[in-house]
Amino acid sequence: MDEFLKKQLFQQTRRGFLKKASLGFGSIALSSMLGPTNSFANSLISGNPSNNGINNILKGTHFPAKAKRVIYLFQSGGPSQLETFDYKPALSKWHAQEIPDSVRGMQRNSGMVTDQSTFPLVKSIYDFKQYGQSGAWVSELFPHTAKVVDDLCIIKSMHTDAINHEPAVMFVQSGSQISGRPSIGSWLSYGLGSDNENLPNFVVMLSKGSSGGAQPLSSAAWGNGFLPSHHQGVQFRSGKDPVLYLNNPHGVHDHDRRRALNYIKDFNNEQYNLWNDPEIQSKINQYEMAYRMQNSVPDAVDVSDEPEHIYKLYGEDARKPGTYAANCLQARRLAEKDVKFIQLYHTGWDQHGNLPGAIKSQAMDTDQATAGLITDLKQRGLLEDTLVIWGGEFGRTSFSQGRLTATNYGRDHHPGCFTMWMAGAGVKPGMVYGETDDFSYNVVRNGVHIHDFQATLLHLLGMDHERLTFKHQGRRYRLTDVHGHVIKDILA
Amino acid sequence: MIALDFSTFLGRFHPLFVHMPIGFVFLAILLEWWQSFKKLEKISSLISIAWFLSGLSAIMAALCGWYLGETGLYEEEQLFLHRWLGIVLVPIFFAGWWLKKNYYNYSKIIQHGFNLLIIVLLSIEGHQGGNLTHGDTYLTEFAPEPLQNLMGAKNEVAQEKQLINPDSVKVYEDLIYPIFENSCINCHGDEVKRGGLNMAYADSLMLGGSNNNMIIEGNAEGSELFRRITLPQKSIKFMPPTKKVLTYDQIKTIEWWINQGASFEATLTDVEISKNMKPVLLRQYGLNTEPKPWYEKVKVSPLDSTKISAIQKQGFKVKVLGEKIPLLDISYTGKDLTLEKMKTLEMASSHITWLVLSGTNVKDEYLSGLIKFSNLTRLELDNTQISDNGVFHLKNASHLEILNLYNTLVSKVSLPVIKELPGLKRVYLSETKVLPEDVKSFNEDDSKLSVIITSKD
Numbered sequence: 001m002d003e004f005l006k007k008q009l010f011q012q013t014r015r016g017f018l019k020k021a022s023l024g025f026g027s028i029a030l031s032s033m034l035g036p037t038n039s040f041a042n043s044l045i046s047g048n049p050s051n052n053g054i055n056n057i058l059k060g061t062h063f064p065a066k067a068k069r070v071i072y073l074f075q076s077g078g079p080s081q082l083e084t085f086d087y088k089p090a091l092s093k094w095h096a097q098e099i100p101d102s103v104r105g106m107q108r109n110s111g112m113v114t115d116q117s118t119f120p121l122v123k124s125i126y127d128f129k130q131y132g133q134s135g136a137w138v139s140e141l142f143p144h145t146a147k148v149v150d151d152l153c154i155i156k157s158m159h160t161d162a163i164n165h166e167p168a169v170m171f172v173q174s175g176s177q178i179s180g181r182p183s184i185g186s187w188l189s190y191g192l193g194s195d196n197e198n199l200p201n202f203v204v205m206l207s208k209g210s211s212g213g214a215q216p217l218s219s220a221a222w223g224n225g226f227l228p229s230h231h232q233g234v235q236f237r238s239g240k241d242p243v244l245y246l247n248n249p250h251g252v253h254d255h256d257r258r259r260a261l262n263y264i265k266d267f268n269n270e271q272y273n274l275w276n277d278p279e280i281q282s283k284i285n286q287y288e289m290a291y292r293m294q295n296s297v298p299d300a301v302d303v304s305d306e307p308e309h310i311y312k313l314y315g316e317d318a319r320k321p322g323t324y325a326a327n328c329l330q331a332r333r334l335a336e337k338d339v340k341f342i343q344l345y346h347t348g349w350d351q352h353g354n355l356p357g358a359i360k361s362q363a364m365d366t367d368q369a370t371a372g373l374i375t376d377l378k379q380r381g382l383l384e385d386t387l388v389i390w391g392g393e394f395g396r397t398s399f400s401q402g403r404l405t406a407t408n409y410g411r412d413h414h415p416g417c418f419t420m421w422m423a424g425a426g427v428k429p430g431m432v433y434g435e436t437d438d439f440s441y442n443v444v445r446n447g448v449h450i451h452d453f454q455a456t457l458l459h460l461l462g463m464d465h466e467r468l469t470f471k472h473q474g475r476r477y478r479l480t481d482v483h484g485h486v487i488k489d490i491l492a
Numbered sequence: 493m494i495a496l497d498f499s500t501f502l503g504r505f506h507p508l509f510v511h512m513p514i515g516f517v518f519l520a521i522l523l524e525w526w527q528s529f530k531k532l533e534k535i536s537s538l539i540s541i542a543w544f545l546s547g548l549s550a551i552m553a554a555l556c557g558w559y560l561g562e563t564g565l566y567e568e569e570q571l572f573l574h575r576w577l578g579i580v581l582v583p584i585f586f587a588g589w590w591l592k593k594n595y596y597n598y599s600k601i602i603q604h605g606f607n608l609l610i611i612v613l614l615s616i617e618g619h620q621g622g623n624l625t626h627g628d629t630y631l632t633e634f635a636p637e638p639l640q641n642l643m644g645a646k647n648e649v650a651q652e653k654q655l656i657n658p659d660s661v662k663v664y665e666d667l668i669y670p671i672f673e674n675s676c677i678n679c680h681g682d683e684v685k686r687g688g689l690n691m692a693y694a695d696s697l698m699l700g701g702s703n704n705n706m707i708i709e710g711n712a713e714g715s716e717l718f719r720r721i722t723l724p725q726k727s728i729k730f731m732p733p734t735k736k737v738l739t740y741d742q743i744k745t746i747e748w749w750i751n752q753g754a755s756f757e758a759t760l761t762d763v764e765i766s767k768n769m770k771p772v773l774l775r776q777y778g779l780n781t782e783p784k785p786w787y788e789k790v791k792v793s794p795l796d797s798t799k800i801s802a803i804q805k806q807g808f809k810v811k812v813l814g815e816k817i818p819l820l821d822i823s824y825t826g827k828d829l830t831l832e833k834m835k836t837l838e839m840a841s842s843h844i845t846w847l848v849l850s851g852t853n854v855k856d857e858y859l860s861g862l863i864k865f866s867n868l869t870r871l872e873l874d875n876t877q878i879s880d881n882g883v884f885h886l887k888n889a890s891h892l893e894i895l896n897l898y899n900t901l902v903s904k905v906s907l908p909v910i911k912e913l914p915g916l917k918r919v920y921l922s923e924t925k926v927l928p929e930d931v932k933s934f935n936e937d938d939s940k941l942s943v944i945i946t947s948k949d
Binding site for chain 2: 060
């Protein structure tokens with residue numbers, strides 16, 4: 001171990017010396033003569049070694065950022081496209097008939113239906129109508145969303161690679177089915193930095209669907225992966241302590257806490273100078289962020305100043321902490337405070353059986369609050385530069401899983417096609433993009449792969465998805481891996 | 493051809509030889525300086541030998557350089573000075589040889605003056621050569637920004653001369669003719685005129701072939717051209733009769749052109765671009781026919797970074813809009829905004845395009861400077877104490893597109909000012925003293941401007 005240490009130190013000093021002597025001193029001297037600060041403003045990646053990641057890694061966006069922040073309403077479990085936005089009248093004709101092989105093709109099905117001997121197609125038990133100027137079809141489950149449909153850009157042709165929850169959620173969130181890559185919010189934090197130093201860049205809020213039996217979510221979905229750990233999502237809980245372990249222990253005065261933190265910081269900096277481990281800087285950042293959050297978080301989550309008409313808008317549920325509606329209201333408040341990425345998860349959309357009843361209660365949980373959020377953001381002018389995303393990790397099959405009866409059926413996981421929508425900053429409002437076949441089984445026009453969605457998301461935030469990279473284990477990683485095309489057609 | 497190849501081969505040795513006279517001459521000059529520094533009595537004969545060698549190698553360099561220049565890979569204007577200065581340098585080197593050989597016949601002033609002249613000429617010559625090989629921006633591209641400004645370097649990226657600007661795109665020439673050229677003119681051109689049809693020229697195309705109704709202006713369905721390209725592919729009359737049929741987008745473009753009157757002169761701005769043609773033009777030609785945002789149209793050079801940091805020092809957050817768009821997005825948070833702070837923004841008056849003062853203590857009079865902000869397109873004043881007096885300062889903001897006055901003290905007195913703003917697209921007036929009925933007429937008679945206002949109940 002001693003040997004190793006010595007070697008490390010030696011290399012560090014030798015290399016450091018040569019680098020500093022050849023380039024460092026000269027250019028620093030030159031730039032300080034010519035202009036006191038910011039001499040390297042023309043290079044996009046800031047070369048400043050003291051940039052410990054509080055500041056953004058990109059000096060600026062690649063192109064104008066239409067969206068300055070994102071609210072991602074993740075509908076966890078895989079909401080059925082067939083009962084929500086993808087209206088398929090042809091299924092009435094085919095109802096209860098076997099899905100044709102020509103439609104089913106080679107598409108993958110999950111192991112849960114392999115024992116099934118029959119695959120009867122099933123139409124939506126809920127009716128659809130057209131709404132708004134755009135005439136988009138919306139199911140009767142979403143009367144409130146239907147009212148704001150002219151603000152939405154509905155993408156019916158999403159498709160993904162994963163067929164089960166955990167990998168599919170990871171795929172949407174991090175661009176890889178295997179956990180360990182940074183989540184979208186972490187990438188944004190890493191790339192763009194913070195607009196509000198008092199709150200985390202990336203906030204996560206969870207709510208449980210009332211249909212029950214929800215798939216668990218792993219915190220890797222909002223993990224920082226190989227990025228410095230202060231880029232990870234910070235989970236806000238409902239109730240007295242929105243962020244755990246934030247309050248001072250009983251008897252510890254704020255003043256003492258500050259002094260202690262100062263000393264810890266000095267020690268940590270000492271270690272950092274010795275080791276140059278970026279995680280030490282992360283640690284310092286996190287302590288400081290936690291200290292600032294002692295004041296900012298209680299203020300941010302205190303909804304007592306919200307007037308009555310706001311609760312009318314979001315629904316009565318918004319008064320109950322921990323509900324989806326309360327989280328939506330909270331999301332708006334955080335967006336106002338310039339939190340960059342606000343990620344909501346609402347679980348319970350996994351309807352293998354008893355779909356009609358379960359999806360109805362899910363819709364009841366979310367519909368009014370979602371539409372309320374859009375309306376609220378719009379009236380405040382926040383929808384100009386806030387991007388709202390609604391969607392799950394995959395879709396559901398057009399054939400029934402389990403027994404099809406007159407009033408009951410189920411649907412299995414279906415990566416082949418599903419629906420998502422976006423609204424706000426830089427996205428065309430009142431648009432329906434992409435098409436599936438008459439069975440909502442295959443994409444037939446303008447397919448949007450998860451990587452395309454991610455590329456578009458980064459584009460809206462002003463970044464070229466091919467140029468936001470992090471070098472790890474010898475190669476540069478991207479959110480979109482080696483794929484992804486920006487969907488130009490949906491950009492306003 | 494072989495001679496030319498061989499001369500090109502020789503020419504490529506120019507970069508090799510070109511460094512030799514430079515090296516020799518610098519060696520000679522340095523030696524001479526060293527001798528005068530050491531106050532040595534006798535001038536070394538090595539110095540004149542070095543000058544002679546530099547002359548010899550300069551001949552080689554000039555010769556190879558001449559051949560290299562003849563390859564035509566360099567711009568004549570740029571090449572001129574480099575070529576002839578290089579040739580002039582050859583006799584000058586030999587003159588140096590003569591001068592140093594007879595060192596004591598000439599005064600020290602002449603000797604040193606000559607050295608200085610050579611250094612200047614060589615620098616010019618070398619720099620010119622470098623620019624020819626590596627491009628004008630090679631030296632300045634990665635220079636620190638203040639140094640770049642000092643050297644007057646322009647690192648702006650040259651605009652691609654593609655179909656970018658809709659008013660310079662000719663519908664027939666740039667969009668339609670290329671389709672014909674690719675798929676039709678092989679059989680319907682000057683050489684081969686199948687069916688008597690020549691599509692190479694506008695008049696011969698209109699004349700048609702055996703069928704007279706080749707193109708009926710404004711009626712694609714009735715035009716033989718359109719009918720032929722949209723027949724079932726199995727039909728014997730289907731065109732083009734090869735495997736390379738027209739794409740959906742190409743057919744749509746032709747249909748649209750005929751329906752728009754089949755003009756041979758019209759530019760893209762003269763014709764109506766229907767909603768479903770826009771994506772076609774975007775896909776096929778990369779032509780964005782949506783109106784461009786102001787920030788993409790306006791051209792300003794980047795703001796000096798010293799000014800940016802001066803603004804940052806006042807507590808503003810400053811973001812450059814994009815790599816190629818040096819306009820600024822500036823925001824402020826907190827309740828300690830002052831008139832002085834706002835005054836510093838005037839340094840960037842033509843650069844600020846987005847200004848966010850939401851939730852600050854901004855006062856009406858702070859906005860008086862905004863009159864100079866010629867490129868302001870988005871102004872967010874929501875959740876502030878701004879009133880009608882503040883809005884009054886905006887009356888010259890001709891490019892303002894988005895104005896957020898949510899939760900301010902603005903009343904309907906401001907409405908005439910808002911209405912007069914020529915570029916305004918959206919104004920947010922909820923939670924103000926303006927009532928929804930005040931703006932009712934607004935939304936009706938001006939479709940371009942939408943007023944976003946909700947009543948509390």
